[in-house]
Amino acid sequence: MMEFKLPDVGEGMHEGEIIQWLIKEGEAVKQDQPIVEVQTDKVNAELTAPAAGVVKKIFFSEGDIVEVGTTIFTIQEENDVSVPDKKMIDEEIQGVQSVDVKVNAEHITTKQHVVRALATPFVRQLAREMKVDIEKVKGSGPAGRITESDLKQFKENNSITLNAKHHDNKMAQEMALMKGAIQAKGMGNEWEERIPLKGIRKKIAEHMVKSVSTIPHVTHVDELEMDQLKEFKNQLKEYSDDKDIKLTFLPFFVKAIVIALKEFKTLNASIDEKTNEIILKNYYHIGIATNTEEGLIVPVIKHADQKTIFQLADEIRQLAAQAREGKLSIDQITGSTFTISNVGPIGGMHATPIINYPEAAILALHKMEHRMVVRDLEGVIRLMMNMSLSFDHRLIDGVTAVHFTNRIKELLENPIRLVVEMR
Amino acid sequence: MVVGEVAVETDVIIIGGGPGGYAAAIRLGQLGKSVVLVEKDKLGGVCLNRGCIPSKALIHTADQYQRLNDLGKMGIRLSQERTTMDLGVWQDWKAGITSQLRQGIAHLCKENGVTVVKGQAAFLSDDRIGVETDGDFETYKFEQAIIATGSRPFIPSFIKVDGEYILDSTSSLQLQEVPSSLSIIGGGYIGIELGMAFAKLGTKVTIIEMANRILPQIAENLVKEVTRNAKKLGVNIKTSTRVEKASVVDGHVHLHVSSEEQGAEVVVSEKTLVTIGRIPNTEEIGLNRAGVTVGEKGHIAVDMECRTNVPHIFAIGDTTPGPALAHRASKQGIVAAEVIGGLPSAVDSPNVPYVIFSDPQIAGVGLSREEAEQQGYSVKVGKFPFSANGRALATNETEGFAEVIVDADNHILLGMHMVGADASNLIGEGVLALELAARVEDIALIMHPHPTLTEGWMEAAEAVLGHAIHIVNK
Ligand SMILES: Cc1cc2nc3c(=O)[nH]c(=O)nc-3n(C[C@H](O)[C@H](O)[C@H](O)COP(=O)(O)OP(=O)(O)OC[C@H]3O[C@@H](n4cnc5c(N)ncnc54)[C@H](O)[C@@H]3O)c2cc1C
Numbered sequence: 001m002m003e004f005k006l007p008d009v010g011e012g013m014h015e016g017e018i019i020q021w022l023i024k025e026g027e028a029v030k031q032d033q034p035i036v037e038v039q040t041d042k043v044n045a046e047l048t049a050p051a052a053g054v055v056k057k058i059f060f061s062e063g064d065i066v067e068v069g070t071t072i073f074t075i076q077e078e079n080d081v082s083v084p085d086k087k088m089i090d091e092e093i094q095g096v097q098s099v100d101v102k103v104n105a106e107h108i109t110t111k112q113h114v115v116r117a118l119a120t121p122f123v124r125q126l127a128r129e130m131k132v133d134i135e136k137v138k139g140s141g142p143a144g145r146i147t148e149s150d151l152k153q154f155k156e157n158n159s160i161t162l163n164a165k166h167h168d169n170k171m172a173q174e175m176a177l178m179k180g181a182i183q184a185k186g187m188g189n190e191w192e193e194r195i196p197l198k199g200i201r202k203k204i205a206e207h208m209v210k211s212v213s214t215i216p217h218v219t220h221v222d223e224l225e226m227d228q229l230k231e232f233k234n235q236l237k238e239y240s241d242d243k244d245i246k247l248t249f250l251p252f253f254v255k256a257i258v259i260a261l262k263e264f265k266t267l268n269a270s271i272d273e274k275t276n277e278i279i280l281k282n283y284y285h286i287g288i289a290t291n292t293e294e295g296l297i298v299p300v301i302k303h304a305d306q307k308t309i310f311q312l313a314d315e316i317r318q319l320a321a322q323a324r325e326g327k328l329s330i331d332q333i334t335g336s337t338f339t340i341s342n343v344g345p346i347g348g349m350h351a352t353p354i355i356n357y358p359e360a361a362i363l364a365l366h367k368m369e370h371r372m373v374v375r376d377l378e379g380v381i382r383l384m385m386n387m388s389l390s391f392d393h394r395l396i397d398g399v400t401a402v403h404f405t406n407r408i409k410e411l412l413e414n415p416i417r418l419v420v421e422m423r
Numbered sequence: 424m425v426v427g428e429v430a431v432e433t434d435v436i437i438i439g440g441g442p443g444g445y446a447a448a449i450r451l452g453q454l455g456k457s458v459v460l461v462e463k464d465k466l467g468g469v470c471l472n473r474g475c476i477p478s479k480a481l482i483h484t485a486d487q488y489q490r491l492n493d494l495g496k497m498g499i500r501l502s503q504e505r506t507t508m509d510l511g512v513w514q515d516w517k518a519g520i521t522s523q524l525r526q527g528i529a530h531l532c533k534e535n536g537v538t539v540v541k542g543q544a545a546f547l548s549d550d551r552i553g554v555e556t557d558g559d560f561e562t563y564k565f566e567q568a569i570i571a572t573g574s575r576p577f578i579p580s581f582i583k584v585d586g587e588y589i590l591d592s593t594s595s596l597q598l599q600e601v602p603s604s605l606s607i608i609g610g611g612y613i614g615i616e617l618g619m620a621f622a623k624l625g626t627k628v629t630i631i632e633m634a635n636r637i638l639p640q641i642a643e644n645l646v647k648e649v650t651r652n653a654k655k656l657g658v659n660i661k662t663s664t665r666v667e668k669a670s671v672v673d674g675h676v677h678l679h680v681s682s683e684e685q686g687a688e689v690v691v692s693e694k695t696l697v698t699i700g701r702i703p704n705t706e707e708i709g710l711n712r713a714g715v716t717v718g719e720k721g722h723i724a725v726d727m728e729c730r731t732n733v734p735h736i737f738a739i740g741d742t743t744p745g746p747a748l749a750h751r752a753s754k755q756g757i758v759a760a761e762v763i764g765g766l767p768s769a770v771d772s773p774n775v776p777y778v779i780f781s782d783p784q785i786a787g788v789g790l791s792r793e794e795a796e797q798q799g800y801s802v803k804v805g806k807f808p809f810s811a812n813g814r815a816l817a818t819n820e821t822e823g824f825a826e827v828i829v830d831a832d833n834h835i836l837l838g839m840h841m842v843g844a845d846a847s848n849l850i851g852e853g854v855l856a857l858e859l860a861a862r863v864e865d866i867a868l869i870m871h872p873h874p875t876l877t878e879g880w881m882e883a884a885e886a887v888l889g890h891a892i893h894i895v896n897k
Binding site: 116118119120121124125128129131143144145 | 439768769771772773835860
């Protein structure tokens with residue numbers, strides 16, 4: 001009998017909600033067949049059968065919140081020669097122990113021994129750190145001893161059981177792992193703290209390194225005058241209030257960017273390094289990189305070009321709420337073609353944003369503030385905002401990039417033009 | 424209790440300053456947590472003040488005392504005719520040792536930022552404890568708590584320990600004079616250790632044990648040598664015998680005992696020591712207010728991380744089910760501290776070594792032959808007697824043997840046991856071997872220094888493989 005415990009699909013997650021059972025008790029399943037849909041901190045994950053067999057028992061109902069490490073179902077494996085399951089062995093030990101206690105409290109006993117995985121204390125500790133159940137690992141060392149590399153191998157093989165909905169997209173899996181809090185492991189002293197680089201931080205780190213080391217980044221900065229857009233937005237307020245929509249600047253930015261992307265196709269593109277091809281994308285999925293308490297997530301607005309300002313506003317609001325509640329599915333955080341990093345609300349003037357690999361560019365929008373600027377040789381106060389565009393210099397020349405931001409600038413500084421260009 | 428008192432806030436509170444509690448406190452201090460350690464009596468707990476250390480000091484003294492009698496064989500003539508023992512002086516010497524160790528612990532606590540509070544602690548709720556010190560009452564609010572209140576001798580209802588005639592292990596280690604006769608109820612390790620020590624100091628010792636042999640928890644073949652030696656020392660061992668009544672008559676203890684063979688009889692001695700087990704101190708610490716449940720025998724069940732049923736309250740040492748041993752308490756203390764500190768720590772080993780300071784000593788780790796067979800292993804056993812070991816002969820300590828238990832299928836070591844001189848120190852090799860999942864070949868192939876008793880392990884391992892050098896392999 002094999003027990004399936006709720007895995008920590010993103011390091012640091014503590015519990016998940018059972019959304020839907022895709023099988024029933026007593027049903028025969030194939031290896032890797034989806035068994036249950038679980039919702040974790042921010043994504044939905046489909047968990048698949050670790051082995052072929054018959055689902056013997058399901059321990060939780062839909063809607064139950066289950067802690068990581070809890071057995072959620074058991075599978076009777078096809079060629080199971082009725083090995084006593086671990087629970088029974090545990091009970092046996094318990095039995096022995098309590099009998100001992102009864103006999104004599106002053107006892108010295110060695111009767112706690114069970115057949116257990118052969119491994120040194122260090123390897124056991126390592127297994128705990130890696131969150132690997134050592135009893136499940138097959139040892140390759142002498143007489144079946146488990147080595148450090150056995151653990152690593154096991155960990156790698158096992159992460160495959162987590163089938164994110166988009167198998168094709170490696171990124172999707174990585175993003176799926178980018179959730180849950182980064183758990184600080186206080187191992188340092190009072191002067192410094194050492195936190196192992198792992199989990200989502202590690203994924204982010206790897207992703208960033210990959211992006212920067214593959215894509216030659218160039219960052220171009222410009223500033224925008226926002227007074228007119230603000231005015232325009234204010235005028236729409238009554239209308240949007242009627243429709244019960246909270247209008248922010250972001251939908252306008254998205255719209256302007258999409259219009260510009262359609263004109264400068266290499267900015268909505270990627271390079272396929274394997275085939276040496278440039279992929280120009282005729283769909284406009286805008287990722288909005290947002291720093292949340294839980295870490296970096298990038299909800300994606302699909303087909304942003306086909307949506308009205310109000311639709312965008314509504315969708316952004318929904319995505320934000322879902323992000324806060326941890327209810328985003330993998331679908332909702334993958335597949336962007338261009339990314340906006342909306343750091344404005346936090347502050348700052350310039351940045352060198354790192355491109356969300358394999359995209360071609362990323363635009364960071366900075367803090368909006370009143371600044372003294374010169375117009376017609378006179379100092380005036382205007383509502384200003386900076387934007388920083390990092391782009392893939394393999395694909396995009398500096399001139400193109402400047403034309404691109406100029407176009408965005410033109411549209412945002414003159415909202416009437418924006419409206420005219422909108423579809 | 425003062426109404427509206429202000430609680431002192433701390434990350435972790437530990438109740439009990441024994442080897443479990445203080446180890447946890449120091450480790451938590453290292454991990455940067457604020458820690459309050461509450462101890463009602465003396466730092467170091469039973470182990471340091473009334474258990475391991477004082478008993479080993481007495482046993483060592485008794486050994487030295489007895490050894491003087493053997494010196495004649497080696498040609499040493501002592502000028503004084505009769506050696507005498509002044510237990511009063513010994514008490515001072517022992518107090519010196521324990522106080523030095525206590526100061527060491529206090530110093531380490533201080534250096535690691537641990538606040539030591541003297542007083543009796545009890546839970547008020549699942550996040551508060553109250554501490555009573557000389558009529559004062561203080562409350563503490565904690566994030567996590569560790570219960571390390573240890574255990575005390577179990578005394579059956581028909582006997583009253585008075586500390587003068589009827590003793591428990593604590594009062595027996597506080598005697599100012601060597602008693603002329605001592606009956607010991609209970610042939611477990613504490614009874615045997617203290618019984619043999621007093622016998623060496625000249626006390627006439629009787630041990631009364633309900634089971635059919637002494638040290639019933641230890642494999643029989645290991646105990647034989649000790650039984651034989653105890654008899655040589657003049658210890659009268661009554662097995663399968665139960666005590667029914669105890670009374671003090673004219674300054675002597677009368678124990679009414681009965682056995683199938685001997686029927687009823689009265690054992691008369693100057694003093695009686697009751698040592699039939701220990702019970703956990705879990706009744707008076709308000710566990711119900713914290714929601715912590717205890718088992719039938721008062722033990723607090725914990726998981727591998729030493730968590731109780733209340734996830735932020737931990738329990739360690741003698742308060743938990745399992746062998747009541749100081750090293751288990753310390754290990755659990757460190758694990759609980761690390762878990763609280765966010766480290767992936769666990770007590771995940773069944774290899775709890777045991778040591779018995781009998782004469783000769785017994786020590787072991789892992790399975791005995793019987794246990795291994797019961798668990799379905801096909802077993803190979805290798806044995807090597809100390810009488811074939813040069814060092815044992817040269818130090819006149821030839822009793823005993825080393826024994827290794829091996830899984831015949833893959834030669835992995837399942838158990839290592841020893842009875843003989845210094846077994847308590849020698850078992851370290853066994854613990855290491857088992858924890859590293861060594862094969863018997865690993866022991867056999869290691870160069871063991873000569874002449875030492877450690878060669879016993881090597882020869883026992885070679886015996887399993889059929890090629891021990893210093894015995895005939897059958
Ligand atoms: C004679 C004898 C010989 C022994 N020899 C050995 C040996 O050779 N090897 C070995 O491994 N073990 C030996 N032991 C066992 C060993 O002493 C115990 O296993 C060990 O001390 C348990 O440690 P602990 O931390 O759990 O508790 P303890 O050492 O029992 O410490 C608990 C502490 O908690 C304090 N406390 C209790 N209640 C409260 C409260 N409400 N508030 C504040 N403080 C409280 C007590 O005063 C005590 O100091 C021996 C025991 C005895 C009696």
